[in-house]
Each structure stands twice: as C-alpha cells, then as structure tokens.
Amino acid sequence: MWEYTNKVQQHFLHPKNVGEIEKPDGIGEVGSLACGDALKLTFKLDDKGVIADAKFKTFGCASAIASSSVLTEMIIGMTLEEAAKVTNEDIADRLGGLPKEKMHCSVMGREALESAIANYRGLKLPMAEGEIVCECFGVTDLEIIRAIKESNLRSVEEITNFTKAGGGCGKCIDRLREILMATVHQGVDIKKIAEKPKRMTTLQKIKKIEEALEREIRPGLRKDGGDIELVDVDGDFVMVSLRGSCTSCAKSQTTLKEYVEKKLRELVLDSLIVEESK
Amino acid sequence: MMNPEEAVYMDNNATTRVAPEVLEAMMPYLRDYYGNPSSMHRFGGQVGAAIAEAREKVANLLGADPEEIVFTSCGTESDSTAIFSALQSFPDKRHIVTTRVEHPAVKNLCESLDTLTGHKHRLSRLMVDSDGTLDLQKYEEALADDTAIVSIMWANNETGVIFPIAEMARMARERGILFHTDAVQAVGKVPINLKELDVDFLSLSGHKLHGPKGIGVLYVRRGTPFVPFLVGGHQERGRRGGTENVASIVGLGCACDLAATHMAEENSRVKALRDKLEQGLLAAIPHSMLNGHKTDRLPNTSNISFEYVEGEAILLHMDQYNICASSGSACTSGSLEPSHVLRAMGVPFTAAHGSIRYSLSIYNTEAEIDFVLEKMPPIIAGLRQMSPFWKVDA
Ligand SMILES: Cc1ncc(COP(=O)(O)O)c(C=O)c1O
Ligand code: FES
Numbered sequence: 001m002w003e004y005t006n007k008v009q010q011h012f013l014h015p016k017n018v019g020e021i022e023k024p025d026g027i028g029e030v031g032s033l034a035c036g037d038a039l040k041l042t043f044k045l046d047d048k049g050v051i052a053d054a055k056f057k058t059f060g061c062a063s064a065i066a067s068s069s070v071l072t073e074m075i076i077g078m079t080l081e082e083a084a085k086v087t088n089e090d091i092a093d094r095l096g097g098l099p100k101e102k103m104h105c106s107v108m109g110r111e112a113l114e115s116a117i118a119n120y121r122g123l124k125l126p127m128a129e130g131e132i133v134c135e136c137f138g139v140t141d142l143e144i145i146r147a148i149k150e151s152n153l154r155s156v157e158e159i160t161n162f163t164k165a166g167g168g169c170g171k172c173i174d175r176l177r178e179i180l181m182a183t184v185h186q187g188v189d190i191k192k193i194a195e196k197p198k199r200m201t202t203l204q205k206i207k208k209i210e211e212a213l214e215r216e217i218r219p220g221l222r223k224d225g226g227d228i229e230l231v232d233v234d235g236d237f238v239m240v241s242l243r244g245s246c247t248s249c250a251k252s253q254t255t256l257k258e259y260v261e262k263k264l265r266e267l268v269l270d271s272l273i274v275e276e277s278k
Numbered sequence: 279m280m281n282p283e284e285a286v287y288m289d290n291n292a293t294t295r296v297a298p299e300v301l302e303a304m305m306p307y308l309r310d311y312y313g314n315p316s317s318m319h320r321f322g323g324q325v326g327a328a329i330a331e332a333r334e335k336v337a338n339l340l341g342a343d344p345e346e347i348v349f350t351s352c353g354t355e356s357d358s359t360a361i362f363s364a365l366q367s368f369p370d371k372r373h374i375v376t377t378r379v380e381h382p383a384v385k386n387l388c389e390s391l392d393t394l395t396g397h398k399h400r401l402s403r404l405m406v407d408s409d410g411t412l413d414l415q416k417y418e419e420a421l422a423d424d425t426a427i428v429s430i431m432w433a434n435n436e437t438g439v440i441f442p443i444a445e446m447a448r449m450a451r452e453r454g455i456l457f458h459t460d461a462v463q464a465v466g467k468v469p470i471n472l473k474e475l476d477v478d479f480l481s482l483s484g485h486k487l488h489g490p491k492g493i494g495v496l497y498v499r500r501g502t503p504f505v506p507f508l509v510g511g512h513q514e515r516g517r518r519g520g521t522e523n524v525a526s527i528v529g530l531g532c533a534c535d536l537a538a539t540h541m542a543e544e545n546s547r548v549k550a551l552r553d554k555l556e557q558g559l560l561a562a563i564p565h566s567m568l569n570g571h572k573t574d575r576l577p578n579t580s581n582i583s584f585e586y587v588e589g590e591a592i593l594l595h596m597d598q599y600n601i602c603a604s605s606g607s608a609c610t611s612g613s614l615e616p617s618h619v620l621r622a623m624g625v626p627f628t629a630a631h632g633s634i635r636y637s638l639s640i641y642n643t644e645a646e647i648d649f650v651l652e653k654m655p656p657i658i659a660g661l662r663q664m665s666p667f668w669k670v671d672a
Contacts, residue, residue: 002590012594018664033667034627036588036607036616040666057666061590061607065664136615168615 004062005096011066016073019055028116030108035137035164037064037105041112043075045120051075051083056112063095063102070094071109084117086110087150088162103162107147133175136168141179148183154235156180156271177236181273184237205268206233212267217260228260231277238264239277252276286601286646290486291435291463291579291637296529297488303532304490307525315522316511325524332531336495339534340480341471348496348517349527353462353483354383356496357429359507359518360458360479361387364427365395367456367503371426373400375455377412378622379436383481384429384460385618400424409571410439410623418449427456432464432480436606436619436635437570438579440468444475451476456502462486466537467544467576478502484526488639489533493526540640548638549577551647555636556580558651563658569606569625569633578638581606583620583629586668587661592634595657601650606633628667 004012024042031038037060046052054076056068071091075083088106092098098106130140147153147162156176160166166173209230221228225245232239240260242252249255253276261274287295313322315329333344340347350356361374361384376388391399402420404412412430421428428450433440443459450457458479461470466487472480477499484493498504498517510519560566565585584592589607596603606617607630615621616630625633636650662668 012591013598015664029666033586033631036627036631038666057664059586059665059667060588062594064588065591 002063002099002102004066004099007070007094007096008063008066008098011069011095012062015056015065015069017053017055017069017076018057020057021053021055026116026120028112028114028119030111030115031060032138033059036060037108039064039068039108039112041068041071041116043116043120045080049079051078051080060105060108061102063098063105064108066095067091067098067105067109068112071113075113080117080120083113086113089151100158100161103151104164107162111143133179134163134165134168134172136172137164139163139165144176144179145183148180153180154184154237156236158235177271177273180236202233202235206230208268209233209238209264209272212264216267217263220259221255226255236269236271236273238272238274240274241277280600284600286599286649288636288638288642288646288650289602289604290639291438291635292604293485293491294488294639295641296485296490297533297536299536300489300529300532304525304529307528311524315524316513328528329522329524332527335531335534336482339465339470339538340482340497341473342497343500345515346472346497346500348498348514349522349530350494350496350518351492351520351523352494353381353460353481353486354494355507356479356481356483356494357381357383357458357460358387359496360481360498361391361427361429362507363479363503363505364456364458365391365399366505368426371424372397373402373422373424373426375402375404375417375420375425375428375430377404377406377430377441379406379410379434379439379619380429380431381435381460381462384431388429404430406439406622408624410434410437410569410619411571411574412441412446414442414445414449417446421450421453421455425450425453425455427458427479429458429460432459432461432470433468433576434570434619435463436617437581437623438463438576438637439570440464440574440576443477447476447478463576463579466534466541467578469541472497472499484530484533487533487537489530490526493523493530495530543640545577548640548642551642551644552578552580552636552638554644555638555647555650556582558647559654562651562655566658567629569620569623569629579635580637581633581635583625584632584634584658585628586665587632587658589632589634591661592632592657595661596634596653599649599653601653603637604635606635607631 021042021044025045026043028041040057043051043054054072056072058065058068074094088110091106091109130142133139133141133144144159144163144165151162153159156166156173159176166176213230227243229241231241256274256276264272264274311325313325315322315326317323333347336347337344374388376384388401404416406412430441430446432443447457456478459477460481462481462483465482480497482495485491504517506517508519513519513522559582567583569581569583589605593605606620620630620633
C-alpha cells in the first residue's frame with residue numbers, strides 16, 4: 001500500500017472543484033487512457049485577470065485526483081502570472097508530499113495548468129513540440145530535460161518517477177541516460193549537488209564503488225603509473241579524478257569511459273555514469 | 279489497525295485467513311514442543327512424528343505418496359527448486375516452455391535465468407487468448423528436443439483461469455520432457471490426483487489455503503531426477519536443507535485436511551456467491567466486463583474491469599467500507615503498466631487500468647456479497663463522474 005498523507009487522502013476522498021467550466025477561458029488536457037492517468041483542467045478569469053474559478057476532471061489513482069484537486073484550490077485567486085509560476089514541487093508540498101513513485105502525478109497537474117494558460121494566451125506549448133523519446137508514455141525530450149533541471153534529477157529511475165518515461169518497455173532508457181548526461185553537463189551547479197544530503201542508497205553505492213576501484217581498477221592504472229580517486233557520487237553520476245600519469249595521458253577520456261565506467265557498471269550498477277571532476 | 283472482524287475480505291488469492299483449526303494445531307509446536315526433529319533425544323525426536331503426519335495429509339490431498347512431498351519455505355521457493363533442478367539435471371538442455379501469464383515466481387525467474395546462471399536459455403512463452411486460455415496446438419509445437427522443463431501454472435492468480443494440466447503434462451511426458459505446474463492457486467479448489475497425472479513437479483503454498491505464510495511444498499514425482507536448491511543438512515531426505523518449520527508444517531497438514539473437507543463447498547456455496555457477485559456487478563454497472571474464461575475458472579475468483587476509472591482509486595474507496603480486493607492497474611502493481619496477465623489477454627488499456635479482482639473463500643457470507651453489491655455502483659459512478667473520458671450514455 002502507498003503511504004499517503006492525510007492531506008492526499010482528504011483531497012482524494014473529498015475532491016474540490018470537480019467538473020468542467022462551461023465556456024472556460026483556458027482548457028488544458030494532458031495524459032491519456034493508455035498511460036493510466038489524464039487530467040482536464042478548465043479555468044475562468046474575472047475582469048482583473050484573476051482566476052475566478054477552476055475545475056478538473058481526472059482519470060487516475062488517488063494521488064492524481066488529489067494533485068488535481070489541490071491544484072484547483074491553489075490557483076483560484078491567483079493572477080495568470082502567479083499561476084504560471086506554480087511548480088510540481090509546490091503541488092506536492094501542498095499535499096504534504098507524495099511517494100516518490102507518484103511524483104509524476106504532480107507533474108501532470110503542472111503540465112495541465114501550463115497547457116490551460118497557453119490555451120488562453122493562444123500559444124502553442126513548447127513542450128509538445130519536442131521530440132518523443134518515450135513512446136510508451138508519449139514523453140518528449142523537452143519535458144524530460146525540464147524535469148531534470150527543475151527537480152534536480154540525477155538518475156534514470158528518478159526521471160521515470162517524475163515523467164513516467166522509461167517505465168514501460170524500457171526501450172528508451174539508453175536515450176534517457178544520454179539526455180540526463182547532456183542536461184546535467186550544461187550548467188548545473190556542482191556545488192549545490194554536493195551539498196545535497198546523501199541518502200543511504202548513495203552511501204551504499206559509494207562503498208561499493210570504492211571497493212571496486214580498490215580491487216579491480218586501481219591495480220591496472222597503477223601499473224602504468226596512474227591512479228584514480230573517487231570525488232563524489234550523486235545519483236548515477238560518479239565523479240572521479242585521475243592522478244599521476246593519467247592526468248597527462250591523451251587517452252584519459254577513453255580510459256574513463258571504456259575502462260572505469262565499464263568496470264563500475266559491471267561491478268556496481270548498470271546505470272552509472274562516470275565523469276571527470278575538474 | 280483495522281479490526282479483522284470488520285474486514286469484508288475478498289482478497290483470498292493474495293492470502294487467506296489462517297483457519298482457527300490450523301492455528302490450534304500449530305500452537306503446541308510454537309509453545310511447548312520446540313525440539314529439533316533431528317535430535318537424538320525423545321523431546322526433539324517426537325516432533326518428527328508430527329511432521330510425518332502432516333506429510334501424509336498433504337500427500338492425501340494431492341493423491342501423492344508422502345515421500346514425494348518436500349516441505350519448502352513458500353510457493354516461490356518450490357517454483358525455483360523445480361526449475362533449477364531440471365536445468366541442472368539436463369545441462370545440455372536450455373529451453374523452457376512457459377506462458378506469458380505466470381506468477382512472477384516463475385515469470386521473473388525464467389526471464390532472469392541467463393544472468394543467474396551465466397548460460398543462455400531459450401524461452402517459449404505461450405500467448406493466451408482474450409479469455410486467458412491457451413492454444414494446445416501452439417503448446418505442442420513449442421515442445422522441443424532441448425526442452426529441459428515445462429512450467430505452466432494450474433490456475434491463474436489474477437483471473438482464476440484454469441489450464442488443461444492433465445493434457446499438457448501427458449504431451450510433455452510423451453516426449454520425455456519434465457512437467458512442472460505452479461498449483462498454488464488451484465490446490466484446495468480443484469480436485470488433484472497426481473497418481474493419474476503425468477506431472478513431475480507441483481508447487482503449493484500454505485497461505486493460499488488457510489494455512490500459515492512462509493510454508494510451501496514441492497511435490498517431486500518418485501524417480502524424477504532432482505537436484506536440491508538449498509543444500510545443507512539431511513532434512514527432507516537431503517532434498518531441502520534447513521531445520522524444519524515444524525509448527526507451519528503441522529499447520530499446513532491441518533489446512534490440507536480442511537481443504538479436502540471444504541472442496542465441495544468451494545465449488546458449490548462459494549461458487550454461487552461468486553456468481554451472484556459477478557452477475558450483480560455486471561448487471562448494475564454499465565461498461566463493466568469479465569476478464570477470463572467464464573467457466574474454465576476457479577470457483578472463487580472474479581476479475582472485472584470497470585472502464586474509464588482507475589483501479590487504485592476504486593480500491594481506496596472500497597477500503598473506506600473495509601472491503602478488501604486487488605487490482606491489475608498500473609498504480610497498484612508498483613510499476614507504470616497494468617498487469618502482464620491482462621495485457622497478455624489483450625484487455626484494452628481502458629479496461630485493464632480499472633480491473634478489480636474479487637477472490638472469495640468459505641468464510642465469506644451472502645450478507646457480504648449484498649454489501650459489496652450495494653457499495654460498488656456508487657463508487658464507480660462517483661469516479662466516472664470525475665473522469666474526463668466518461669461520457670454519460672445518451
Ligand atoms: C500462482 C502463484 N504462484 C506462486 C505464488 C507465490 O507463493 P508464495 O507467496 O508462497 O511464495 C503465488 C502467491 O502470490 C501465486 O499466486
Ligand atoms: S519507450 Fe519509454 S518505456 Fe517504452
């Protein structure tokens with residue numbers, strides 16, 4: 001059974017603002033029956049441009065219904081500018097948190113809101129224009145990149161929890177890992193990541209990685225006068241620093257990917273991504 | 279904690295209530311007779327007699343000999359033991375015939391064999407029809423010279439659909455192929471007489487027939503090549519190491535005795551309750567449908583899809599009335615896709631996400647059926663009213 005907060009249960013059992021506004025100013029529709037959840041959000045503005053009323057219709061589990069209900073409650077009384085700033089984390093926070101596997105329900109709320117605002121403004125949603133990466137759940141690269149950036153995602157598993165991408169046939173997982181790498185590379189504040197409290201699973205990872213480095217990897221590098229240090233582990237990202245002759249070796253990048261990453265994937269976890277910390 | 283007296287329990291394919299008689303039979307072995315049956319003193323040794331008696335009771339229910347009964351820790355261990363044993367007995371055979379609708383205990387094991395053993399295996403995973411039944415001709419075609427074992431469940435845990443085990447086992451035997459059946463859901467509900475069957479291995483689990491959790495049995499036909507899964511002491515005549523779970527073994531023996539007594543009731547009174555529930559729901563709730571064959575099915579199971587609503591939401595509303603059942607929806611499986619069984623049957627997503635499995639037992643009453651029949655229609659109607667896909671019928 002899922003651990004739902006009282007707030008989630010309340011909104012699920014007694015949802016607010018169920019229905020559809022007639023002649024709405026904005027309509028947002030996301031999800032599909034095949035995906036297992038879908039949300040249709042409608043709102044009406046008053047003459048000052050404030051959201052006077054909002055209603056939802058949701059197909060989905062308890063957390064999908066609760067996220068929709070709390071979202072309508074949050075945005076009524078907001079200006080469109082304020083509403084446009086609501087994030088999925090805000091929705092989850094208002095519910096007292098969601099189980100991590102259910103975060104995609106809050107993302108669905110945010111997407112419906114965005115799509116309703118875009119509909120009002122007569123704009124096309126940028127997200128929908130991306131290229132579909134996960135066919136099972138119809139998730140585009142733009143949506144994935146955004147989730148990675150906004151929620152500071154650090155593993156393919158987290159991407160699945162937030163966007164559902166990768167949760168079906170698994171065919172898109174390699175592509176997800178590529179997008180994760182590429183996105184994290186562009187301007188993510190490494191220091192901020194390092195300050196994030198380490199969860200137990202990360203601790204276990206570190207221990208295993210250290211073991212693998214010591215037993216399997218260092219001996220090989222030392223033979224050639226090189227060495228390697230583990231600098232940090234964050235989600236699937238393993239930051240290492242090459243030492244000794246490795247630093248000046250032209251082939252150090254190849255060593256990192258072809259040797260260190262391959263070994264660590266083999267010995268510790270399939271999804272690890274090894275990077276050089278500079 | 280929810281008061282057990284208040285539970286309207288219709289989730290017996292997940293697990294069952296321990297029969298009061300079973301609990302009573304177990305208590306002395308938890309409280310007083312704690313000796314080890316392998317000991318040389320009488321205090322321990324006398325416990326061995328209780329195990330022998332339980333073994334006989336299990337054998338009686340299955341139409342087997344007591345020596346063919348190996349006690350294990352659960353249904354999952356029995357399944358693993360049978361499959362690994364066959365693969366080790368025939369190292370040059372790396373083909374397995376199974377189905378797409380097996381319980382994870384068989385399905386996930388078969389899919390992980392390559393990584394677990396370091397050898398490549400070939401799997402024939404038979405498709406099922408839209409009513410969950412198998413095509414015997416396809417089955418026959420799948421049997422090959424390098425087939426080490428067939429592993430096919432007797433009855434499906436999600437839909438209750440029963441497979442023609444007698445025929446399939448015969449076809450395997452004719453080709454000299456070992457046949458395993460996961461009968462965890464079938465034992466106690468359908469008559470089984472292993473003397474008349476060509477089954478080599480059969481798995482059962484205590485907690486599905488009003489016995490305790492954490493006890494299982496693997497039937498191993500006399501003369502079948504066998505390699506133990508748990509290697510250790512000489513318990514179970516060297517076929518399964520580990521000090522016996524005495525109280526649970528005694529409890530399982532008692533549960534098998536009871537199952538034999540109650541089998542007729544399962545197939546008459548319980549079946550009638552199930553039919554009343556099923557027909558009542560299908561009649562009262564539009565856009566609902568039965569998943570699984572109408573008649574080739576366990577007498578206690580009914581899997582019904584309510585279109586345009588999602589299973590977890592239904593279950594949590596039922597929970598408000600203390601009604602306990604299961605769903606094949608994605609959200610309840612902990613994955614993002616609905617049940618592999620319903621997908622193999624080709625149940626459309628619109629219906630798979632809204633599937634509810636009701637599974638009854640002899641402890642259910644007619645009053646409970648009436649209660650569920652009263653509560654379900656407004657639950658589904660309420661959720662549909664909230665669903666963007668639900669269009670009120672014109
Ligand atoms: C068909 C089937 N096989 C195997 C099992 C696993 O049994 P156990 O829980 O005793 O390991 C179950 C129980 O869920 C089942 O329904
Ligand atoms: S394509 Fe992404 S899970 Fe199937």
